[in-house]
Amino acid sequence: MRIESLRYTERFGSIRINDLQKVLELDSGRKSESPRKEAIAVHKIEDEVIEDIEGRMAVIIPIKDEKLKLFEGVISAIPHDCLIIVVSNSQIKRVDRFRMEGDTLTQFCRFSQRQALIVHQKDPHLAQGLAEAGYSDMLDETGVVRDGKSEGMVIGILLAMLYKKDYVAFIDSDNYIPGAVWEYIKIYAAGFSLAQSPYAMVRVLWHYKPKISRGMYFKKWGRVSEITNKYMNILISDKTGFETEIIKTANAGEHAMTTKLAEILPYASGYAVEPQELVSIFEDFGGVLPTTNQAAAKEGIEIFQIETRNPHLHEERGRIHLRQMLLPSLSVIYHSAFCSSQVKQEVLKGLIDQGVLQPGEEITKPRLALPPKKANFRSFANFMKDHLHTYSILEEE
């Protein structure tokens, strides 16, 4: 893969936010031995470097009642050396869709001779393991893990930690284009190969979203992203005193982190999860509030934003109201300890202008799951070691 070299980086406390880099060439072919003269403008990332990172990466796929054809396409595109971790919150009762997902995954893994995990979000052992680890704020009143994609993401991170993976990557299960999924993973690996800090994050920007969709979904995401990026940049400018447009991926669902970074971030529910990651990084490492992670602050946090070659085309979930998507995204900014009263006012005004908030209405605070590092990981690992094999595909072979 060839990507544009870094042209610009904004430094903010111990955070390095890298400006957008575009993918230039999906597949850069054989390793070249000689230094190449394009090096100043372009990074060529050799296959062996990417493969090495893939071998240390868990790809977490949250799924909920998704079309199996799409799920099958997505898993077929995850490079072989990655560990696939499917966290399903699909229905079991009327139609056992969870079982169908497991069957699809098993068939794929058998033919491709690879390992994968699949776990149901409501798995009772998992819930018990979390409780043992002092992580019971993930559980609902019935004692199982709450619904929600971000809860699934946290489960995935914890499982990746059990498997000692160095990188955790997130891929949605509703992508129509296996080739795009493949590219996301290559982008993650390319980003990590450029990182200087062990605390790094790669966020994907879609090259474009096709206009062929019948519904409003794409346009709305575009609008939500635009607005979230705007206030995220205002949040930064407010502290630095310089206007910025550096954040271009505030809502990026396609993103990946070093496990070291993933461990120390809290995870907000629903659409708030991706912006919250950024806000939490700003709070902890922006140099304004005191950090709780000296080690990470010393190494620095590095954020990459990389633009794909492939368009993004995913399953349409029917109409989702702007409010439903925008409110959680901006609530994480609004409720940040980092957010000045002036920025709060701007966010409020923005939400009212967009017609998604009534004047006088309050913005609900997003619910945060504790950073995985706050859990007692040894207790979790201890409890899970008797149950982990039940999540494992091909474990019988």
Next chain:
Amino acid sequence: MRIESLRYTERFGSIRINDLQKVLELDSGRKSESPRKEAIAVHKIEDEVIEDIEGRMAVIIPIKDEKLKLFEGVISAIPHDCLIIVVSNSQIKRVDRFRMEGDTLTQFCRFSQRQALIVHQKDPHLAQGLAEAGYSDMLDETGVVRDGKSEGMVIGILLAMLYKKDYVAFIDSDNYIPGAVWEYIKIYAAGFSLAQSPYAMVRVLWHYKPKISRGMYFKKWGRVSEITNKYMNILISDKTGFETEIIKTANAGEHAMTTKLAEILPYASGYAVEPQELVSIFEDFGGVLPTTNQAAAKEGIEIFQIETRNPHLHEERGRIHLRQMLLPSLSVIYHSAFCSSQVKQEVLKGLIDQGVLQPGEEITKPRLALPPKKANFRSFANFMKDHLHTYSILEEE
């Protein structure tokens, strides 16, 4: 890449027609040293095998007034070691689109440090070179190469031969999904890696065509393919006495050949070009008519049909009449020396049933360009060596 192993092959004279094989895994990761137990059901094709073939492959991209964004996406997806050959029939006069294509290609090649060729179909030197080579049936009354994608394909094959490439692959310039283009090339290479004969062809079947398109284009292609496949299979059954459904890619625009095979086939105009390749192979190597290529007959001709993981999503060119697409496809069957009067009657009836032919109307015979091998290649090479550098990107560096 992992693909299904060959389950079934139909032999027909010295032709081996392999049944459909599906892509199982886009990216099979690092090379494994130990033999793998899935080998009986699955072919794992190692990256180094694919890259070796890519280094010997010319990827021919015929283009005519295509959106530059799409063209840019397509070239960015061609693996680095392939030689890109763009054959453009775009307008020059009012807006110089040919120049824009050249600029796009040059920018891409400069950043990715790769070589490519771009030539205009109406290039006077090219026409002169063809005339010198006794290939003037490609020229129109004004002395330049005729319009038509298949004429562009032949130009591409001849240029690939000048560059001594062992494989010629065709990629359309209107593909919306770079990741799918990338997969096509990997599929070509995977197919060739399995070939036992130096006379091999790989034809791609799309996994599915999204239904999100507004127009009729996809459905019609589906219908045209279905009908062409049907009569192609009837053509075979008529000789073998056994009903067959082996041909599933009669209209496959995405296909590739060893140069050895590409040299000895004639090329029909327009929509007839891909079915004609099969019919010509049947005529020459089906064991019914005498062959004109003893060497190839001895080695055998091998046809692979491989199904993608990616959907196919390409630019809509407005409504194309069923007649316009189906008639040329079936005319190559109808006018084959191989086609019995009984099959001719079936084709006629089929066309009338589809409402694309009036009873009593004649089926136009497709125009065929001579097999490249029939040209005097030495004269062509001799003439072109002074002009070739003008087609070459980055030649000044």
